[in-house]
Every structure is written in C-alpha cells, then in structure tokens.
Amino acid sequence: MAVVTMSQALNMALHEEMARDERVFLIGEDIKDSTYGITKGLWDTYGHKRVIGTPISEAAIAGAVLGAASVGLRPVAEFMYMTFMMCAMDQVVNQAAKSKYMFGGKAVLPIVYRTMAGAGRANAAQHTQSLEAWFAHVPGLKIVMPTTPYDAKGLLKTSIRDDNPVIFIENKVQYATTRGEVPSTDYTIPFGQAAIRRAGTDVTIVALQRMNEIALEAADELAEIGIEAEVIDPRTIVPLDLDSIVKSVRKTHRVVIVHEAHERVGFGAELVAQIVQHAFDYLDAPPIRVANPNVPTPFNRTLEELSIPSAAQVVQAVRGLMR
Amino acid sequence: MTAPAATRAPNGATDAASASPITMAQALNRVLAEALASDPKVVLVGEDIGHAGGVFRVTDGLLARFGAARVLDTPLAESAIIGAAFGMALTGLRPIAEIQFMGFLYKAIGQLAAQAAQVRARTWGQVNAPLVVRCPYGGGVRTPEHHADSLEVLLAHSPGLKVVCPSTPADAAGLLRSAINDPDPVVVMEPIRLYRAGRELVADDAPPVPIGSARVRRTGSDVTVIAWGAMVPVALAGAETAAAMGIDAEVIDLRTLAPLDAETTGASLEKTGRLVVVHEAPLTGGLGGDVVADLVERCFWALRAPPRRVTGCDVVYPPQLLEDIYLPDAPRVAQAIRAVMED
CATH class of the missing domain: 3.40.50.970 (Thiamin diphosphate (ThDP)-binding fold, Pyr/PP domains)
Structure with a gap:
C-alpha cells in the first residue's frame, strides 16, 4: 500500500x-x-x-x-x-x-x-x-x-x-x-462509524479532525505520567456514532472534547449534552471542552497558535479531571 | 434634513398613549422613533419598512415622521441590506437594519458574521461597527416555508456578535435601547408570535436592559427552566402545570443569548440541581446544548439529574398543520420538568 x-x-x-x-x-x-x-x-x-x-x-x-x-x-x-x-x-x-x-x-x-x-x-x-x-x-x-x-x-x-x-x-x-x-483499490467507509484512534481506560478524548493528532500527542504525554487516554474520532458528526462515545465514557468516567471551532455553541457543546444525557451516572468529573476561545483567528503567528487547541492544553484539561 | 410632521400616530404609540399598556411591536416602534428623533445618525434600512410600515408594523409611521433619508426601503436583497448597513456603521452612522424573516438571514450571514462581527478584532480595535440587525424570528403564526426559522446558533457561534431576544414589551424596548447604544454589532431576535401576544406598561424613561443580563421570571427551588423569546411564556405555563404536581420550577428568561449571563443561570442551578432548557430550533447542535455544556462544566457537583432539552424536532421546520407538533408546548415542558425530578 x-x-x-x-x-x-x-x-x-x-x-x-x-x-x-x-x-x-x-x-x-x-x-x-x-x-x-x-x-x-x-x-x-x-x-x-x-x-x-x-x-x-x-x-x-x-x-x-x-x-x-x-x-x-x-x-x-x-x-x-x-x-x-x-x-x-x-x-x-x-x-x-x-x-x-x-x-x-x-x-x-x-x-x-x-x-x-x-x-x-x-x-x-x-x-x-x-x-x-x-x-x-x-x-x-x-x-x-x-x-x-x-x-x-x-x-x-x-x-x-x-x-x-x-x-x-x-x-x-x-x-x-x-x-x-x-490502497489504490476501491473502498468506502460508512457514515456514522467512529474510529478509536487509541485505546485507553482512564479518560476519553473525543477529537474532531486534525485535533486527533493533537489528542494523540497529548495521550502520549499522559501515558508518561500513568494516565491512559482513549482517543475517539467521530469521522462524521451527522450522523454521529454516539454509541461508541457513550460506551467509552461509561468505561473511563471522564471526557474531554477537542475541536478547532469556537467553543461557544461549537459541536463540542452538543457532544457534552448528549454524553451527560446518556452517561450521567458514570461521570466522575464534568465533561470539558478544549476549543478556540471564541475569537476570530488572529493573523499573528504567536496569537494564532494560542487560539488553536494544543497538546499541552489537552494534557492540562485531563489532569484537571483526574484530581 | 427636515423631518415631516407625523400624519398619524404610529401604532398609537404617542406620548398621550404611553400611559397605556402596549404590545411588543408598539414598544419597539416607540424606541425606534425615539432613536431617530434623538440622534440624526440613526438610519433604518430594510424591506417594506417605509411605505408599508413593516410587515409586522414595527416601523409604522416612521417614514412619514422622519423622511426617506432616514427610513430606507430596500429591494429584496438581504445581503445588500446588511452590506449597506455595515458600510454606514463604518462611516459614522448608526444603522438599524431589518431582516424581514430570520430564515432569509442566510443571504446576509457572510456580511454579518464574517465582515461586521470580525471587524473590531481584525483591525486590532481600531474600527468598530455600531450596527443593529432586527430579525423577526420563530414559528407559531402559520407562516410558509423559510419564514419560521430560529437561527440563534449561527450568531452565538460567531465571535464579535451580541444577540438579544426579548419576551416582553418592556424588555423589547430596553434591549433595543441597549443594542442601539452598543458600539458593536447586535442582533435583536424578535419573536413573531409575541409581537401582539400581550400588552404591558412601558415607561418612556425606562432604562435600557443591560446586554448579558438574564431575568428570573418565576422563582422556584426544585428545577431550573431556561428559555428565551417565544418559549418563555411556554416555559412559564409548563412551570404552572408542574406546580399543580407539587414541583416548584424556577424559570429564567435568558434575554441575551450572546454573551450568556453565567451568574444568573449558575446561581439558579446551584440552588435547584436540575435543569431543563427549552428552545424552538432543532435539538441537534442547538443553543440548548451550549447552555447545558456550560452549566455542566461549572455546576457539575450541584447536578442531581441529567439536564433535559425540550426543543423543535430535528427536521426542516414543518408546514402549518404540523407546526404545533413541532414546537415545544406547556405539556412537553411540564413532562420534562417531571422527568428531570424523577431521574
């Protein structure tokens, strides 16, 4: 291949x-x-x-x-x-x-x-x-x-x-x-099937698109301090594979959502609302969103980096939940 | 410019009538007239707002009183309305644009969300756009397709926009005053079905309602119900039904959808531990999800049951005969209040 x-x-x-x-x-x-x-x-x-x-x-x-x-x-x-x-x-x-x-x-x-x-x-x-x-x-x-x-x-x-x-x-x-x-062969991927990018037991990280790369980087850092993160990529958000996400959260009891869009009314909010509805009794800590802090993306490189979720932010969010 | 004298009392909202209870449409008309009279920079722009007086009569009489240079009838071109109003705002005027039905805001959302909303940030605070966009929104009055949408999600997800949504005549007047005074773009979502749903006294000198301040409409201790616009009376009716079942619900009218009044909502949830959010827009990706996510994050340890959302269905806004099934009503709210108590 x-x-x-x-x-x-x-x-x-x-x-x-x-x-x-x-x-x-x-x-x-x-x-x-x-x-x-x-x-x-x-x-x-x-x-x-x-x-x-x-x-x-x-x-x-x-x-x-x-x-x-x-x-x-x-x-x-x-x-x-x-x-x-x-x-x-x-x-x-x-x-x-x-x-x-x-x-x-x-x-x-x-x-x-x-x-x-x-x-x-x-x-x-x-x-x-x-x-x-x-x-x-x-x-x-x-x-x-x-x-x-x-x-x-x-x-x-x-x-x-x-x-x-x-x-x-x-x-x-x-x-x-x-x-x-x-592969150069013909294949399709069905809508509504999430991919588990990394299996883990301590916290679920649901990440959208490129934020999966950030989440995996964070998961490696977390593994070094003994925290095993499960990273889930929904791949399609409509239709949404809610079952895979809820199943993971029921196992790990903690969840962080990571996306590049603005936090306010981002899709992370819908994910939190759905997770809380379907896994309320399993949650040991509040679901946390890591996202753009509701600003138009700055042109300045340094400021732009601060507006995009980073592995360090994800690690910090997870550590906050583990306390 | 010389403003021609009023030929008739717009909506009856003259000084003599101000001691009488008025509708939301009349309250908005009165504030618009005040703004036009007190500030020569205020200009109204929109479809049918002049000669026709607005499809909901909110701008009734204003063309006759203030003239065609201040009250501009436009072609049916929402992108032109917001584009023109944004340009006016950049060059020193205080435009108040009307998008006749919110479903047609899609035509102008680029001008609003990408241009007007972002101009302050993109110019490092050197340029601001004091632009007000009034949007009649929502269902319940048997309008045809595209005329009943609630698009607060697009706006609240756009940094740089403030969004207010009144549910009473007095709040409509107070929030429109604040919107006009604001140095940045503010969208006023006006619930179509409440324009004439009730009357109340609105004092001429009533202070502006601060943007970002929710209002507790009913005090209660068992469950917090959060709603806005046309869903506030529905939530209040649902709370009364629940009261008959012995459940004491607190009803909060958000009044501002962006920014959220985190203090009022948080304090209520800390007290009740239970949450129901009501809105007309579809469930998935609705503003209710954001209200839930924000409160779960901040008040997690106070929560005694999973929050519930009572919303429109995840379908295209339906034709007239189905809209009563689509829209949240008092029984659905009462049922959710009861369910969240039993969870």
Whole structure:
C-alpha cells in the first residue's frame, strides 16, 4: 500500500469516482490548477465539461450544483475556505437541505460540498474558520470530517455515492503534512462509524479532525505520567456514532472534547449534552471542552497558535479531571 | 434634513398613549422613533419598512415622521441590506437594519458574521461597527416555508456578535435601547408570535436592559427552566402545570443569548440541581446544548439529574398543520420538568 498525503488521497477518490460514474463532475474556483492539489490532473483527464472553473462567487457555485443535482448529475463543489460558504448558505440550507423534505421525498440532491477549514498557516480570520456546528444544526445535511488519508478517500467516495447533500470538511493544514497508507483499490467507509484512534481506560478524548493528532500527542504525554487516554474520532458528526462515545465514557468516567471551532455553541457543546444525557451516572468529573476561545483567528503567528487547541492544553484539561 | 410632521400616530404609540399598556411591536416602534428623533445618525434600512410600515408594523409611521433619508426601503436583497448597513456603521452612522424573516438571514450571514462581527478584532480595535440587525424570528403564526426559522446558533457561534431576544414589551424596548447604544454589532431576535401576544406598561424613561443580563421570571427551588423569546411564556405555563404536581420550577428568561449571563443561570442551578432548557430550533447542535455544556462544566457537583432539552424536532421546520407538533408546548415542558425530578 502506498503512503500518500491527505491531498493525494482526496485526489485518488475524485479520479476513481469520475471514472466510475460519468454523472460526477467538479465545480469550483481555481480547480483546474488546484491550489492545494486536490483536483490535480482531473481537468487534463476529463476536460472542461466535467471540471468547471468558476468566478469567485460561492452563491453561484452552490446554485449551479443545486440545479445540476436536481436534473440527475452528481456534482462535487469546492468552496475554498469554509468562511466563504457563508456566501452560499441560502442555497445550501434553504434550498438543498430542505428540498427533500419540502417535496415529500421526491427531490433527490446528491451534492458534495467540499470545503476547507482549519487554522495554523497564518491565514487570519476569514480563511481558517471551522463552521461544522452551523451545518450540524441544519436538518437534511450530513457532515463528514476525515482525519486520515485512508478515511479521506473512503469517506469522499461514500459522500459522492450518497443521494443527499453532504458537507465534506477538509483540514487544509493536513493536506501536505498528514500522510498515511491508502490502497489504490476501491473502498468506502460508512457514515456514522467512529474510529478509536487509541485505546485507553482512564479518560476519553473525543477529537474532531486534525485535533486527533493533537489528542494523540497529548495521550502520549499522559501515558508518561500513568494516565491512559482513549482517543475517539467521530469521522462524521451527522450522523454521529454516539454509541461508541457513550460506551467509552461509561468505561473511563471522564471526557474531554477537542475541536478547532469556537467553543461557544461549537459541536463540542452538543457532544457534552448528549454524553451527560446518556452517561450521567458514570461521570466522575464534568465533561470539558478544549476549543478556540471564541475569537476570530488572529493573523499573528504567536496569537494564532494560542487560539488553536494544543497538546499541552489537552494534557492540562485531563489532569484537571483526574484530581 | 427636515423631518415631516407625523400624519398619524404610529401604532398609537404617542406620548398621550404611553400611559397605556402596549404590545411588543408598539414598544419597539416607540424606541425606534425615539432613536431617530434623538440622534440624526440613526438610519433604518430594510424591506417594506417605509411605505408599508413593516410587515409586522414595527416601523409604522416612521417614514412619514422622519423622511426617506432616514427610513430606507430596500429591494429584496438581504445581503445588500446588511452590506449597506455595515458600510454606514463604518462611516459614522448608526444603522438599524431589518431582516424581514430570520430564515432569509442566510443571504446576509457572510456580511454579518464574517465582515461586521470580525471587524473590531481584525483591525486590532481600531474600527468598530455600531450596527443593529432586527430579525423577526420563530414559528407559531402559520407562516410558509423559510419564514419560521430560529437561527440563534449561527450568531452565538460567531465571535464579535451580541444577540438579544426579548419576551416582553418592556424588555423589547430596553434591549433595543441597549443594542442601539452598543458600539458593536447586535442582533435583536424578535419573536413573531409575541409581537401582539400581550400588552404591558412601558415607561418612556425606562432604562435600557443591560446586554448579558438574564431575568428570573418565576422563582422556584426544585428545577431550573431556561428559555428565551417565544418559549418563555411556554416555559412559564409548563412551570404552572408542574406546580399543580407539587414541583416548584424556577424559570429564567435568558434575554441575551450572546454573551450568556453565567451568574444568573449558575446561581439558579446551584440552588435547584436540575435543569431543563427549552428552545424552538432543532435539538441537534442547538443553543440548548451550549447552555447545558456550560452549566455542566461549572455546576457539575450541584447536578442531581441529567439536564433535559425540550426543543423543535430535528427536521426542516414543518408546514402549518404540523407546526404545533413541532414546537415545544406547556405539556412537553411540564413532562420534562417531571422527568428531570424523577431521574
């Protein structure tokens, strides 16, 4: 099995799905030249009818894929930077997410909205936001957040084959730096199945996307002082594999949630509420969230680092719970 | 500019009428008129707010009294409304924009959450935007699709935005006053079904209601019920039903959704040890989760049962005939209060 980067794994999935199904096409800004290499080579193979570059207009991209999907195509749209999905929220929520319900199940809209979140490259406030909490609150959308190249390929294939709108969030800091084994064969990963990234008995750490790398780093540090952390990656937050999380918390009795999005009304809040509801009698300490401290991501490198959860913060949070 | 004299009393909210109880719509109208009269920098912007007086009559009579330069009717373009209002705020005006129904705020959320909300942080405090966005929101009045959404989650998850949500005429007036006085963007979520649900006396000189201050609407010792906007009367009715079962519920009206009044909610939960949160928006990812998570983190050792949430369902806001099933009502609140006592 080849070791590839996150962007290469995503590229493999797109190549394979476009070859498999001629209804699949790509649309977005700068996707012919591909800023991060995700759509590299696809224009050369499939041409401008299936790899469509657009003006800088997220609303137009979201509107176009809505129309294309409603007449039987299977679009994969790219929204460079998640903050700019704000400009397409009406098309995504009021139109795509609601249509199946509003038309009595008759509207089938197989749309994948690929977008990039995550801070850590000095891209400042509008090129770093993680807005999964906005979309997780919208009935009718599935939310996919892959952490490893293997998962990225398998989950993107599942997303493209799903008959509903899917928000597929990629962490741009991982594109070139996160590597892993990815088979060149066809495989899919079902939605709603968490991955246990590390088994442990003393505390559960639920981490979203790149924060799994931070959580594993923290778990190694905690192991040195005799605390065994279990690290859980939900992989998709809608649908959510609550069973795996609750089972782990019932075993460890303690939980820390780690995500890059703002803490207030982040998805961590929903996780805490669900965990407390389903594992109240098992908890030995309050669930704690480690997240962005409710600030727009600063441009300044030093301040930016302070706004992203760190392994040290996770270790500190866990140690606080163990007392 | 010269403001034309009033041709008729807007909503009856004249000085002579101020000694009478008024509706929430009238209370908001009165504060808007006051702001326009006292500060030439205040400008209203929105769809149908001028000639039509607002679809809910909140801006009734203001065009006639203050003129078209102060009360601007716009095309149906929410992104243009917020974009224009944000620009006005940056250049010294005090715009008050209206998004006619909150479901259409999606069209303008980029201008609001990415531009206006972040401008102070992005300029290291050198630039601020005193922008008020009024959003009629919520269900219960048989509106069609997209006209009943409650989108507080988008706003409260956006650093730089303050969000207030009144449930009474007096609080509506007091919170709108604070919003207008605030140097940064504030969204006023106005519960559509409470615009005319009741009347109360609102003094002309009533002080602003501070942003970030919740209000205990019913004192109780057994369980804390937290609600906002149109769910406050529902929570109060649920508490009365529970009282008949011998359960003494405390009902807190959050009034401000961002920032949260941690002190009032924490003190109540420390006392009761039990929590029910009520909101109209869907359960998953709703603001209720954040209220629960915050209180569990701070008051864990006082908790005697797992908190419960009574919310809208995890479906698209339904058509008229189903909305009574979708929306939390007093029996559901009472049932949750009872269940949290038995947990």
